[in-house]
Amino acid sequence: MVGIIDEGGRFINQLQVYALLMLYLFEVRGWRGPVVRALNMTSMADQLAKEFGVEVYEVPVGFKFVAPKMMETDAVLGGEESGGFGFRGHIPERDGLLAGLFFADMLVRYKKPISAILADLEKRVGPHSYDRRDLRLPRETYDHASEVILETMRELESKTITGVKVVRVRDDDGFNFYLADGSWALLRVSGTEPLVRLYSEAESKDAVEARLDTLQEIIGVGGEGGG
Structure with a gap:
């Protein structure tokens, strides 16, 4: 490292x-x-x-x-x-x-x-900004909660994230949304800790935060940890 x-x-x-x-x-x-x-x-x-x-x-x-x-x-x-x-x-x-x-x-x-x-x-x-959020869930309910989150993402029918068209989704390691402006937003559930991790890269800090907010709203998980 x-x-x-x-x-x-x-x-x-x-x-x-x-x-x-x-x-x-x-x-x-x-x-x-x-x-x-x-x-x-x-x-x-x-x-x-x-x-x-x-x-x-x-x-x-x-x-x-x-x-x-x-x-x-x-x-x-x-x-x-x-x-x-x-x-x-x-x-x-x-x-x-x-x-x-x-x-x-x-x-x-x-x-x-x-x-x-x-x-x-x-x-x-071009300019690139990045951030990650680690959302900590109760350990005793994490297995069930993470499955619910993944199922929510599988059923997601939205064609846009923060108004930007989704051009591709990769779902073999979480759900990564590749957007038409070259930005991306990723959700992954941890296999070792009771954490849901949200990541995004976009042209500005505001754009990154908006994409992270959208993912967090979709899964309905509150709280925020450091990246």
Whole structure:
């Protein structure tokens, strides 16, 4: 795992870290090849992949899915929303030390602070904001409640989220709604804790919060935890 802050102390979220690593590996180091991302990882990867002419493989959440796909496809980079990143030619596992070293080299090569590199990235892919909510349910009723939530999502007939058209739904690991404006909103139930996790990435913080609010209203679960 790796955590990055910029020169002003601002936290760089893990989706931004993935996109920055991808840009650096392709643009600075000249690597080419597919990348692998968990389904709760950034859509910025898809935009950069189009620019550099490479494939993106989306897998269920967890590095146990990311690593095998990396080995199968000889991927340059693999990553998940929790902040784990793996790299071609290294161990097929998350390595925060190597990710940190790549970031140090990134600063040297670009001769810019992280905030400026991130600003350059956003000029290429547009603004992206992200957030996650962890909704904690009573443990004693969680099994039943989570099944009710999943059934509610299966029966959902809405063709829009916050007024934006749903163009695709992936339902093999929760329910991920891919929207016409390039944003997405995901609901997953935890198999290890009494938690329902809501994720979204969109062009602004307000848009993200609206998508999370909509998912939370659909399932009728109150309360909010930190992401």
